[in-house]
Amino acid sequence: MAEKQEILEGAMAVAHAVARCRPEVIAAYPITPQTHISEELSQIVADGELDAEFVKVESEFGAASVILGASATGVRTYTATSSQGLLLMSEVLWNIAGMRLPVVLACANRSISAPLSIWCDHQDAEAIRDCGIIQFYAEDNQEACDQHLIAYKVAEDRRVLLPVMVNLDGFLLTHVFEPTILPDQQLADRYLPPYEAVLKLDPANPATFGAFTEPDKCMEGRWMVHDACMRSLPVIEEASAEFEKVFGRPSGGLLEEYKSRDAETILIAKGSLCGTIKDVVDEMREEGTKVGLLRIKTYRPWPTEAVLKAVSGAKQIAVIERGASFGAGGVMTPEVKETLYDAGMQTPVSGFCVQLGGREVPPDGIREIVDRVASGEKQTAYEYFRLKTEILPELVPGA
């Protein structure tokens, strides 16, 4: 086994991990902070290290469309994007999910304009939350690499046949150099045999993908996307267990319980912020505060059963988000509440938007949230944490 840790930049590591999955068609359009992934893949293909078609496109809409068509012909495909790019893809992504094409893509999570920002939050991925794409979130670059292999395994499983998006925080993962193991090619080949499509586009036997359906059939067609999402839950667990068997390190899965089993206060979060949260949990544990973290690794499908099991002993829960639903509340917060409500539980849940557009989340902020919810503070509305009201203008001009 030729696997060893190297110091690699996140985007580079992901590109090489993807290459080892042997995609046959790659199409991507540059956008910060994703660009290094597609740039490096383009180089890998140009160097002859990967036998793939790298299609240069005029936009992310084009990239997604090329990938849709290529996947429908029965080949393994890949694309990567960020922010506005993901939104420009979105119409096609709904089609990819509806056509049940096992496309894998990465989203280097970045804020959406306006105001223009290139830094991290999760609003891009959350904007396409409902389209039927399975969504993984990585905490570090190793996980971002490994989740790509698991993504193909899950996407191509005949019980699933859905696109999978690996989310890695823009800059915070894509641009950080840290110890990472690139999957060994032989192990990757053992884990991921060549993709064989059930149905594919073939000029000799023409067919229409995502065909027109009248109202008497359309809901059933859409429901099948939901059904496949739900079926993917055990498949994700199986694929992750098999990953550990083949590669000898745990990765993937639905969620991670970090010191949460006996915790009175459980924080729920996803992505790279969980590294900082774990450091705070360790510090506060040493001081005697019973706090733990539930890290969501698979955000879609929402792992209801696993979440419920993980938080059933908590006295209070704080959901820490890099997203928001303007005009309502949080994004993940109401999902946690729904999970508890459906189980007849009344555990208080507070939701905090700690950051949009890349502002640092200092450890003392996490600490403050823990202290506040642990003291029994009741929240009446989703909170934009540490909002700088002093820089706001007159909110109703001329009022």
Added chain:
Amino acid sequence: MSDKLLSLDKLSIGCVAPPGGSVANKTGAWRSMRPVYKHENCIGCRACELVCPEGCVFGNAKEKHFDFDPDYCKGCGMCAAECPVDDIEMVMEEK
């Protein structure tokens, strides 16, 4: 494409439809006006064939003879409107 995986009555994974759906749908029944190809002044320009949105005009340019397939012609009248020598006339459909 395996026929077992696809049928017109049931949905398939990805809502993939077998070919033939449009052929089975005989849109000729929608027609209230019908083109009459007069075969008097035709110059074989193929305009009627090329503009037909249903692709149901057929014929031979050398022989200067065109006609339409009544199973699929919706009676839109584009062929009559575009014919440069007024050799196609739209008439009321008598059902």
Added chain:
Amino acid sequence: MLKEIRIHGRGGQGSVTAAEVLAKAAFKEGTISQAFPAFGSERMGAPVRAFCRLSDKAIRTRAVIEEPDYLIVQDPTLFGQVDIFGGLKDGGVAIVNTEKPDEINVPQGAVLKPVAGTRIAMDVIGRPIPNMVMVGAFAGLTGLVSLEALQEAVKERFGGKVGDLNAEAVEKAYRAAEESK
């Protein structure tokens, strides 16, 4: 043991590469390391920052380094424009590319270590890119990274003649820094 290093430079001086090479060199000797740029839209000449953490344990935080143990300053002209010493720990060391250390206003509790970075770079490499020289000086002063590991990392990063020249510059800076301790 967690050591945090903040590198100040200008776009084009290779600050991010300096952080990367430092992380790679330290990792060769079993130190867990992390390197990253101050995320933004860098341009040639604009003030930039890069960061490096060295530790004996897994590094989970990705926060910008606000209270560094060490500063590496690639360009002395930055002092008027950027709060270079901001947050430097008490007793923290600032390794500065300058031949006029007297002109630098060193706050109390900070230790200044001047390095003739640009001069060494010009002498050895023939180009005014001081990043590897500064990293060499850091290694010589702190002993946190060995000369051998650093030269190996430099050669891997650049390859060919550029790699050899930079490795030579690293050694020159390393030796000079060791002597100045």
